[in-house]
Amino acid sequence: MIDYPRRGGPTVLRILLGAQLRRLREARGISTEQAGYEIRGSHSKISRMELGRVGFKERDVADLLTLYGVSAPAERAPLLQLAKEANNPGWWHRYGDILPSWFEVYLGLEEAASMLRAYELQFVPGLLQTEDYARAVVRLGYSEASEEEVERRVQIRTTRQERFTSPGAPTLWAVLDEAVVRRPLGGREVMRAQLKHLIEVSELANVTLQIVPFGAGGHAAAGGPFTILRFAEPGLSDVVYLEQLTSALYLDKPTDVDTYMRAMNNLCITAERPDDTARYLTGILKDL
Secondary structure, three states, X not given: OOOOOOOOHHHHHHHHXXXXXXXXXXXXXXXXXXXXXXXXXXXXXXXHHHOOOOOOOXXXXXXXXXXXXXXXXXXXHHHHHHHHHOOOOOHHHHHOOOOOHHHHHHHHHHHHOOEEEEEEOOOOOHHHOXXXXXXXXXXXXXXXXXXXXXXXXXXXXXXXXXHHHOOOOOEEEEEEEHHHHHOOOOOHHHHHHHHXXXXXXXXXXXXXXXXXXXXXXXXXXXXXXXXXXXOOOXXXXXXEEEEOOOOEEEEOOHHHHHHHHHHHHHHXXXXXXXXXXXXXXXXXXXXX
């Protein structure tokens, strides 16, 4: 636990600490009810802590470690330090007034992911958007937002993108329905610039981009867009992210993840080959 990752802000640190506390509890055969009583809480609070869904009080962690038989200072210190750092805000904290809490969780996971696989059927993924295209998307979703708020929302996207062009960048594999690259969101010139940007990023070593053509007909992921996040740290399981209008779902059960992984793999087979993406987008660009 000493070498836990610093990327991902509090989200990932809470998940890692929660997983460690769960392992310690189960190793001692202690129920969530017993653990909750020890910290003057309920079994549901213990469950939320172990899932990384809530912040941690250092006192609670210290009491749980005592209950779980972790008494050696050398063993307690890293976990107590992790509890302290798990309460530090991420870079997105300064946007807390315009970001819903459920999306802040995603930003933390995205920051820590070593690989992201995304399927989109309406918009270019935020990580691949140009600033003008991002403004058009923001204005569509937040029609009453002020210009200042629009720019701050665009800043969030550009900040997220920085990690994907920096040393040690994670892998991004995106599959887009042809409707995404045909729809002239923001107008003809904005869309032309966006298509040129997609052609450029498709050449990056850490980015794979595929297009599912209209001619492919129906496919296994017709239900909607989704993102699969994978992490290098063994303490973090894969997560499927499903965004809705006012909330989001985070699926980490192996059966759920496997279902979405199969759908993603089928999409990649149905889509045009990655080597053909630049040519395909160039053809669409000529039609604009």
